[in-house]
Amino acid sequence: MQHVAIADQVDELHDPTSFITKYIWSQDHKVIAIQYGSTAIFVGLIALALSGLMRLQLGFPDTFDFIDPSSYLQFVTMHGMIMVVYLLTALLLGGFGNYMIPLMCGARDMVFPYLNMLSFWFYFVSVLILLASFFVPGGPTGAGWTLYPPQAILNGTPGYDWGIILMLVSLAVFVIAFTMGGLNYVTTVLQARTSGMTLMRMPLTVWAIFVATILGLLAFPALLVSAIMMLLDKLIGTSFFMPALVSLGENLDYTGGSPVLFQHLFWFFGHPEVYIVALPAFGMVSDVISVHARKNIFGYRMMVWAIVAIGALSFVVWAHHMYVSVMHPAFGFFFATTTLIIAVPTAIKVYNWVLTLWKGNIHLTVPMLFAIGFIFTFTHGGLTGLFLGNVTIDLPLSDTYFVVAHFHMVMGVSPVMVLFAAIYHWYPLMTGRMLDEGLGKLHFWVTFLGTYAIYLPMHYLGFLGVPRRYFAMGTTDFIPASAQDLNASITIAALIVGAAQMIFIYNVIVSLRHGKKAGKNPWRATSLEWQTPDVPPHHGNWGPELPKVYRWAYDYSVPGAKDDFIPQTQPVLEGEQSEEAEAMRK
Amino acid sequence: MTTNIEKTSSFEESGVTGLVADWSSDKQAFDMPWGKLMMWIFLLSDTFIFSLFLTSYMKVRMSVTDQWPPVSEIFALTIYGVHVPLLLIAIMTFILITSSGSMALAVNYGYRGDKKTTAILMFITAVLGASFVGLQAFEWSKLIFDEGIRPWGNPMGAAQFGSVFFMVTGFHGFHVTCGVIYLLVVAWKVARGDYEKKGYAIVEICGLYWHFVDLVWVFIFAFFYLW
Numbered sequence: 001m002q003h004v005a006i007a008d009q010v011d012e013l014h015d016p017t018s019f020i021t022k023y024i025w026s027q028d029h030k031v032i033a034i035q036y037g038s039t040a041i042f043v044g045l046i047a048l049a050l051s052g053l054m055r056l057q058l059g060f061p062d063t064f065d066f067i068d069p070s071s072y073l074q075f076v077t078m079h080g081m082i083m084v085v086y087l088l089t090a091l092l093l094g095g096f097g098n099y100m101i102p103l104m105c106g107a108r109d110m111v112f113p114y115l116n117m118l119s120f121w122f123y124f125v126s127v128l129i130l131l132a133s134f135f136v137p138g139g140p141t142g143a144g145w146t147l148y149p150p151q152a153i154l155n156g157t158p159g160y161d162w163g164i165i166l167m168l169v170s171l172a173v174f175v176i177a178f179t180m181g182g183l184n185y186v187t188t189v190l191q192a193r194t195s196g197m198t199l200m201r202m203p204l205t206v207w208a209i210f211v212a213t214i215l216g217l218l219a220f221p222a223l224l225v226s227a228i229m230m231l232l233d234k235l236i237g238t239s240f241f242m243p244a245l246v247s248l249g250e251n252l253d254y255t256g257g258s259p260v261l262f263q264h265l266f267w268f269f270g271h272p273e274v275y276i277v278a279l280p281a282f283g284m285v286s287d288v289i290s291v292h293a294r295k296n297i298f299g300y301r302m303m304v305w306a307i308v309a310i311g312a313l314s315f316v317v318w319a320h321h322m323y324v325s326v327m328h329p330a331f332g333f334f335f336a337t338t339t340l341i342i343a344v345p346t347a348i349k350v351y352n353w354v355l356t357l358w359k360g361n362i363h364l365t366v367p368m369l370f371a372i373g374f375i376f377t378f379t380h381g382g383l384t385g386l387f388l389g390n391v392t393i394d395l396p397l398s399d400t401y402f403v404v405a406h407f408h409m410v411m412g413v414s415p416v417m418v419l420f421a422a423i424y425h426w427y428p429l430m431t432g433r434m435l436d437e438g439l440g441k442l443h444f445w446v447t448f449l450g451t452y453a454i455y456l457p458m459h460y461l462g463f464l465g466v467p468r469r470y471f472a473m474g475t476t477d478f479i480p481a482s483a484q485d486l487n488a489s490i491t492i493a494a495l496i497v498g499a500a501q502m503i504f505i506y507n508v509i510v511s512l513r514h515g516k517k518a519g520k521n522p523w524r525a526t527s528l529e530w531q532t533p534d535v536p537p538h539h540g541n542w543g544p545e546l547p548k549v550y551r552w553a554y555d556y557s558v559p560g561a562k563d564d565f566i567p568q569t570q571p572v573l574e575g576e577q578s579e580e581a582e583a584m585r586k
Numbered sequence: 587m588t589t590n591i592e593k594t595s596s597f598e599e600s601g602v603t604g605l606v607a608d609w610s611s612d613k614q615a616f617d618m619p620w621g622k623l624m625m626w627i628f629l630l631s632d633t634f635i636f637s638l639f640l641t642s643y644m645k646v647r648m649s650v651t652d653q654w655p656p657v658s659e660i661f662a663l664t665i666y667g668v669h670v671p672l673l674l675i676a677i678m679t680f681i682l683i684t685s686s687g688s689m690a691l692a693v694n695y696g697y698r699g700d701k702k703t704t705a706i707l708m709f710i711t712a713v714l715g716a717s718f719v720g721l722q723a724f725e726w727s728k729l730i731f732d733e734g735i736r737p738w739g740n741p742m743g744a745a746q747f748g749s750v751f752f753m754v755t756g757f758h759g760f761h762v763t764c765g766v767i768y769l770l771v772v773a774w775k776v777a778r779g780d781y782e783k784k785g786y787a788i789v790e791i792c793g794l795y796w797h798f799v800d801l802v803w804v805f806i807f808a809f810f811y812l813w
Contacts, residue, residue: 111620111624112620112621112624179628179631182631183624183627183628183631184624186627187620187623187624187627190614190615190616190623191613191614191615191616191620191623192613192614192620193612193613193614194612194613195612195613196612197612197613198610198611198612199609199610199615200610201612217627217630217631217634218630218631218634220631221631221632221634221635221638222634222638224635225635225638225639225642228753228757229642229753232737232749232753236737236738237737237738238737238738238745238746238748238749238753239738239745239746239749240642240646240746240749240750244651253738255651255652255745256649256650256651256652256744256745256746257646257746258645258646258649261642261645261646261649264645265638265642268638549612
């Protein structure tokens with residue numbers, strides 16, 4: 001077929017010359033990735049600051065006058081929404097997905113560069129709309145990141161007039177942006193790989209981002225649909241989600257709607273969203289571990305199938321977020337069972353990471369420290385998931401700090417750990433310079449230990465029955481006064497960890513100019529993105545000729561080989577014992 | 587698996603072996619242009635949107651407390667004193683299905699390289715689509731002005747009838763409108779000869795979208811007008 005476009009083009013592409021085409025309206029996937037990444041990190045810092053404000057209130061109630069109950073709820077809501085959607089989803093898929101897919105598959109660019117550019121600018125607009133809600137009358141919505149109706153759009157909830165509308169519009173725009181990007185990622189992976197790069201030779205990073213994108217394309221529609229329906233409820237007075245009710249002594253015009261319908265729609269998006277965030281992290285951490293342990297990933301084929309299985313299962317577990325919304329016991333049983341089944345492929349992945357480390361030549365570089373940290377936080381967060389997946393254990397723990405601790409460990413801290421690992425790992429490729437090792441280690445230890453200082457005590461608070469999202473605990477008999485001391489210590493730890501992130505930001509900015517020159521392939525990695533003719537790669541990535549791939553991405557420490565790594569572009573030697581063939585037989 | 591894989595694609599085989607060969611091949615998994623694959627994936631995503639709309643509609647309809655309005659009464663036309671249920675919808679459905687036929691012909695002529703006939707057929711498709719949207723506007727105005735149905739309530743029964751009806755048919759009408767614009771743009775470019783070199787896959791991609799919009803209509807028709 002005659003469909004030559006940029007990604008397939010054999011000729012080298014030339015860098016655009018004007019500033020605007022190079023950095024603003026850029027169609028180069030690498031520039032778009034950096035645009036996505038820096039925007040996401042910027043809003044992420046806002047969300048981090050919000051969490052600091054929340055912790056100040058919780059740790060030292062009655063001390064800070066500028067935090068009232070309404071603004072506290074607004075901080076909770078915006079913190080959650082920004083972190084899950086606008087930071088993690090955007091940075092993992094829009095940022096790393098964009099950067100890594102063409103480079104790791106050996107393409108010159110995404111298959112639809114123009115659409116890719118639009119995707120970023122739509123995302124940018126959605127961020128602007130989101131941030132605008134801080135400046136409208138009433139402020140941003142305080143409905144919690146789940147935005148449950150009926151309270152989300154009723155008088156009494158902060159931001160019920162403007163904030164919620166901007167939030168829903170922003171989400172709808174985000175879904176459009178994601179769809180444009182996602183179509184690109186999936187099509188690029190399926191159709192634009194280079195010669196020799198079969199699906200089962202792709203690095204796990206690409207596999208994971210690929211599956212996560214498919215999840216996104218099928219799950220974000222639910223968010224779009226629920227956002228449209230709630231907007232209609234709010235703006236023109238339909239009653240999709242709104243039952244007949246009395247609010248502040250006033251009979252409202254709503255009648256006969258179903259709030260539980262919203263919960264189903266939201267969590268049909270919300271649970272796959274957990275894996276949209278987690279899967280890319282799984283993929284990237286696999287590659288980081290393999291490179292820095294100088295060993296092929298244990299059970300590559302199992303890892304791929306585990307990613308696919310987790311992705312498929314994530315669509316049939318959503319109602320485990322709704323055990324307290326009352327459901328038929330048979331459904332509770334069904335959703336508890338599917339939830340626990342997900343633990344099987346997930347456990348396979350954890351075992352395989354650990355077995356990759358086993359007898360590996362482990363280099364404790366900063367990316368590797370973060371990767372190992374991830375194995376810890378993810379295992380701990382995952383184990384508490386087994387508690388919460390069971391209906392009977394979930395009911396008393398629901399809406400307590402146990403849940404907060406669980407999901408922060410498993411889908412907050414863990415993907416962030418991998419993001420740090422990935423940034424420390426691929427920063428040399430993106431900028432040509434290394435990040436400072438000493439500052440990186442300081443950043444790691446404060447973050448890693450701080451994580452435990454913050455979230456371990458929260459499990460305990462949850463067992464005490466301290467409810468989440470409360471502005472202040474007040475005088476509740478069943479909560480001992482010492483819980484407050486725990487809260488204060490959590491706050492101090494949280495502020496220290498928050499401050500430690502500034503070390504990271506400083507490191508990233510200063511190393512742009514003053515970092516050690518990285519040279520080509522500083523980690524001595526095999527995968528394709530490090531084999532570009534220039535570091536950082538130019539527009540079009542590959543110089544005059546596309547690379548040819550002869551082996552999988554995990555040929556580390558091959559017996560008899562000259563180096564302890566063999567790049568994917570190196571032809572198979574005569575009589576070489578192939579680890580790939582070995583892995584495929586298993 | 588050990589040796590250097592030099593084959594570029596493996597689309598010769600058929601059946602299960604062909605499927606396996608496609609998926610295990612390097613470069614590309616499907617023997618089709620990128621745009622076509624992208625359209626398929628987009629339509630899969632869009633299918634989820636419409637399915638969720640329709641599922642929500644079913645849930646709403648089952649759980650409302652008021653009586654659901656008498657659908658076949660509302661969607662009836664009185665012509666020369668004769669009361670004909672579902673007449674307008676039958677005409678609209680007929681038009682849309684017919685437009686799928688002209689679209690299929692356009693794809694066929696496109697691959698033959700007959701750009702004039704292709705452009706004309708695409709134009710006919712667009713005109714049929716536009717008349718569908720026009721009739722929908724007529725239907726909406728009849729419901730709004732004659733029957734007093736509003737998104738937030740109606741005199742016949744459950745308020746959600748108007749809500750879901752306007753939302754889902756509106757969303758579908760939006761798709762048809764986008765499709766008409768898309769068809770006109772592509773038809774114009776076909777007529778201008780833009781695809782002489784690139785090939786006429788774009789007509790088929792356009793057609794995929796159009797057939798999808800038709801298919802969705804069949805479901806909306808069944809669930810709203812016949813249930």
